[in-house]
Amino acid sequence: MLLELRQVSKQYGMNTKALSDIDFSVKEGEFVSIIGPSGAGKSTLLRCINRMIEASNGEIIFDGANVLGSNKKELKMIRRKIGMIFQHYNLVNRLSVIENVLHGRLGYKSTIAGVLGLYQEEEKEQAVKLLQILGLEDQIYKRADQLSGGQKQRVGIARALIQSPKMLLCDEPIASLDPNASKIIMDHLRSISTKMGITILINLHQVEVALKYSDRIIGVNQGRVVYNGSPDDLTEEQIHNIYGSEVGELILDLGGKHAG
Amino acid sequence: MEMDESFKPISLEARNSMKSSHPGKMIKVKTITKETIVIQLTMIILAISTLYGFFTFDYKDIVFIESVVSALQSVKIMLFEPHLQHFTFGEAIFQVMVTLGLAFLTTLFGAVIALFLGLLAARNLSTRFVSNLIKGCVAFIRAVPTVLWVLIFSVAAGLGSVAAVIGMTFHSVGYLIKAFSEAFEELDKGVIEALRASGANWWQIVFQAVLPSCVTYLISWTFLRFEINFAVAVGMGAAAGAGGIGYDMFMASGFYFDLREVGLITYFILAFAIVLEILAGRIKRKLKSR
Amino acid sequence: MQGDLFAKKRRDSLVFFALLIAITCVSIVITKYDVEKGFTSIPKAISWAFSNFYPNEKSLEKLPDILLKLKETVLISVAAASVASLFALLFAIFGSETTGINGFMRKITRGIATLFRNIDVSAWAMILLFSFGQSALTGYFALFFGSFGFLTRAFTEAIDEISSSSVEALQATGASYFAIIFQSVIPTCLPQIISWVLFMIETNIRSATLVGILTGTGIGFAFNLYYKNLNYHTASLVVIVVVVAIMIIENLSNYIRRVIL
Numbered sequence: 001m002l003l004e005l006r007q008v009s010k011q012y013g014m015n016t017k018a019l020s021d022i023d024f025s026v027k028e029g030e031f032v033s034i035i036g037p038s039g040a041g042k043s044t045l046l047r048c049i050n051r052m053i054e055a056s057n058g059e060i061i062f063d064g065a066n067v068l069g070s071n072k073k074e075l076k077m078i079r080r081k082i083g084m085i086f087q088h089y090n091l092v093n094r095l096s097v098i099e100n101v102l103h104g105r106l107g108y109k110s111t112i113a114g115v116l117g118l119y120q121e122e123e124k125e126q127a128v129k130l131l132q133i134l135g136l137e138d139q140i141y142k143r144a145d146q147l148s149g150g151q152k153q154r155v156g157i158a159r160a161l162i163q164s165p166k167m168l169l170c171d172e173p174i175a176s177l178d179p180n181a182s183k184i185i186m187d188h189l190r191s192i193s194t195k196m197g198i199t200i201l202i203n204l205h206q207v208e209v210a211l212k213y214s215d216r217i218i219g220v221n222q223g224r225v226v227y228n229g230s231p232d233d234l235t236e237e238q239i240h241n242i243y244g245s246e247v248g249e250l251i252l253d254l255g256g257k258h259a260g
Numbered sequence: 261m262e263m264d265e266s267f268k269p270i271s272l273e274a275r276n277s278m279k280s281s282h283p284g285k286m287i288k289v290k291t292i293t294k295e296t297i298v299i300q301l302t303m304i305i306l307a308i309s310t311l312y313g314f315f316t317f318d319y320k321d322i323v324f325i326e327s328v329v330s331a332l333q334s335v336k337i338m339l340f341e342p343h344l345q346h347f348t349f350g351e352a353i354f355q356v357m358v359t360l361g362l363a364f365l366t367t368l369f370g371a372v373i374a375l376f377l378g379l380l381a382a383r384n385l386s387t388r389f390v391s392n393l394i395k396g397c398v399a400f401i402r403a404v405p406t407v408l409w410v411l412i413f414s415v416a417a418g419l420g421s422v423a424a425v426i427g428m429t430f431h432s433v434g435y436l437i438k439a440f441s442e443a444f445e446e447l448d449k450g451v452i453e454a455l456r457a458s459g460a461n462w463w464q465i466v467f468q469a470v471l472p473s474c475v476t477y478l479i480s481w482t483f484l485r486f487e488i489n490f491a492v493a494v495g496m497g498a499a500a501g502a503g504g505i506g507y508d509m510f511m512a513s514g515f516y517f518d519l520r521e522v523g524l525i526t527y528f529i530l531a532f533a534i535v536l537e538i539l540a541g542r543i544k545r546k547l548k549s550r
Numbered sequence: 551m552q553g554d555l556f557a558k559k560r561r562d563s564l565v566f567f568a569l570l571i572a573i574t575c576v577s578i579v580i581t582k583y584d585v586e587k588g589f590t591s592i593p594k595a596i597s598w599a600f601s602n603f604y605p606n607e608k609s610l611e612k613l614p615d616i617l618l619k620l621k622e623t624v625l626i627s628v629a630a631a632s633v634a635s636l637f638a639l640l641f642a643i644f645g646s647e648t649t650g651i652n653g654f655m656r657k658i659t660r661g662i663a664t665l666f667r668n669i670d671v672s673a674w675a676m677i678l679l680f681s682f683g684q685s686a687l688t689g690y691f692a693l694f695f696g697s698f699g700f701l702t703r704a705f706t707e708a709i710d711e712i713s714s715s716s717v718e719a720l721q722a723t724g725a726s727y728f729a730i731i732f733q734s735v736i737p738t739c740l741p742q743i744i745s746w747v748l749f750m751i752e753t754n755i756r757s758a759t760l761v762g763i764l765t766g767t768g769i770g771f772a773f774n775l776y777y778k779n780l781n782y783h784t785a786s787l788v789v790i791v792v793v794v795a796i797m798i799i800e801n802l803s804n805y806i807r808r809v810i811l
Binding site: 083110115 | 713715716718719720721722723724725726727728729730731732733734737738740741
Binding site for chain 3: 294295298299302303306307309310312313314316317318319320322324327328330331334335338354357358360361362364365368399400403404405406407408411412413415416417420421422423425426491492494495498499503504506509510513514517519522526529530533534537
């Protein structure tokens with residue numbers, strides 16, 4: 001197992017529970033989608049894994065290391081093995097594309113080298129190669145804010161891949177993109193998983209996309225895991241269970257080809 | 261969808277060696293654009309001017325270290341041993357009220373005048389000529405420091421609250437016209453068009469569409485200006501005989517040389533200024549949430 | 551229901567305007583503001599300005615002297631804003647929600663900034679007069695403290711508004727604190743920072759005039775000197791010089807802003 005969550009909970013204040021007793025594990029190379037209504041705690045769950053948000057209780061094991069019990073230095077080692085991709089890309093808009101990609105190497109650098117932005121030639125070559133793979137070879141020296149949404153997200157992917165990660169955490173990577181760009185991003189993520197063997201844990205709110213690309217689906221509702229299994233076994237009833245009956249109906253109507 | 265099979269994670273050896281596998285062919289990372297040049301040039305010019313300034317300032321006979329030590333000592337006295345010698349606590353409160361009153365009158369006059377001129381200065385509600393004319397005047401008004409407006413007016417009106425309020429109003433008007441007209445210009449074009457299409461005249465458009473949709477901005481800018489005017493009124497009391505707590509501070513500092521009294525007055529001003537800042541923040545948040 | 555809404559609106563406005571009028575009356579009384587004189591003095595001031603307040607040939611002789619004072623004032627304003635911006639950046643980084651180290655440090659730095667921001671430049675001048683006397687340093691430090699307070703708040707807001715997302719991304723890569731600051735926060739905020747520093751320089755030149763009058767330095771002192779000696783022609787020349795200087799700097803700043811923002 002690459003990643004294991006045991007009884008993970010997150011509590012805000014006295015009585016707002018964002019996550020309660022989350023239990024699941026992810027195998028190496030697996031493509032796992034987390035689906036659920038907005039506000040179900042999908043983002044919080046993802047961020048607890050690399051401790052962008054501190055979980056209140058439970059245990060998280062990543063690649064043999066205890067995430068929640070690790071100190072600052074150990075956390076840095078864990079984080080650089082986990083790439084993260086965001087809904088709003090989270091690029092430094094004023095810097096060039098290649099500089100943004102190279103930011104993925106900062107976890108490997110001493111403070112001084114990081115502050116001065118000193119990168120080795122290998123790293124730069126790697127960045128260029130990744131950008132070529134992702135079809136951005138003409139955009140290398142453009143400013144990040146001159147790109148389209150889909151291109152920005154590919155820069156985000158390149159930044160995550162240059163970390164040489166074992167796993168990617170993707171937080172709604174296609175929620176701000178049009179269908180065409182979404183397909184390109186999802187295809188890239190799928191082939192990263194298949195060809196590079198990198199594990200992918202992805203938050204999605206489109207059920208049909210999750211069904212099409214994933215090896216496994218985890219359904220979350222109100223901070224609890226309510227489904228955990230293969231996309232083929234996801235029944236109509238379970239979709240209702242995840243999304244609540246009304247929204248569930250709508251989703252089935254839209255992407256009904258599967259469940260019917 | 262071609263995924264390059266040759267992709268391999270960066271090896272540990274490569275990471276540790278500083279040498280490139282292709283010596284001579286460096287990949288550059290930084291890009292040079294007009295923007296980066298202007299940014300760097302600006303920073304260099306500011307740095308050079310600062311250094312040049314420090315070398316040429318007229319320091320008189322000040323010994324720097326000695327003065328800093330004495331400044332720290334006087335701050336200590338001001339902070340920890342404040343007292344009132346030349347007037348009572350009640351008088352001090354009253355003088356702060358006078359300063360607040362000056363700020364209030366200035367803000368009120370400024371807001372009323374700026375409301376009308378702001379409408380005329382907004383591109384979408386006025387003609388290009390009138391708008392440019394007002395904006396040009398505003399740029400001039402804002403360029404003259406407030407204290408000079410007050411002193412110029414005091415020749416005709418005599419030193420006192422009249423000259424202070426009118427002189428300060430100039431600057432408030434300039435500031436608020438700019439803020440108001442920009443708020444009006446951000447108004448949705450469609451709203452004005454819809455009303456115009458229904459046959460509404462200019463006044464009707466202003467009172468039924470423009471003012472209701474901008475009123476929150478107008479109030480929060482006006483209050484912000486009130487906060488600024490309080491600070492300005494302190495300065496005018498000191499430099500232009502407008503009265504209020506600023507004048508008392510000027511007397512305590514430049515006439516009686518009473519550090520402890522300056523300390524107490526500073527506490528007074530600080531307390532009121534912070535209250536105003538908190539109020540301004542509250543108003544801003546309340547208006548935003550609406 | 552409809553009627554209620556309108557009645558309530560009308561009542562609220564009525565209360566608001568009644569309050570406004572009451573405060574106005576109180577203000578007029580306590581500040582001893584003479585309403586009639588307020589109106590009559592405007593035409594009087596205008597006619598006085600047209601007949602007295604313009605530079606004549608004799609006053610032009612003083613121009614080199616005035617320009618020298620102007621140079622000192624501009625340099626003090628630039629130096630105060632530039633040095634203050636460095637300190638303000640440090641405080642803003644430690645005080646921002648995005649990059650602050652912990653809640654305690656955030657509170658402390660924010661408290662210090664609030665303190666400095668809410669003491670006006672003129673008050674600083676009067677405080678500093680004790681130690682630095684009538685030297686350039688009084689004006690410099692007064693402007694420095696004022697700039698520091700203002701810029702800290704401006705920078706903090708800039709950091710929180712525009713760099714929080716990329717800070718999150720770099721934290722997730724395992725980058726160290728200072729690497730995040732220099733690779734993400736500073737590059738994203740630099741144009742905003744420069745824009746605020748330029749704004750601060752303009753403001754400082756205006757405040758420097760007031761500080762100069764209080765402390766007897768720079769262009770403010772020059773104005774006060776001619777003004778008190780009733781040499782209005784030369785005093786008007788000082789005003790014109792200040793206005794021209796501020797307008798030049800404002801246009802230059804606007805040009806820079808257009809390019810970098």
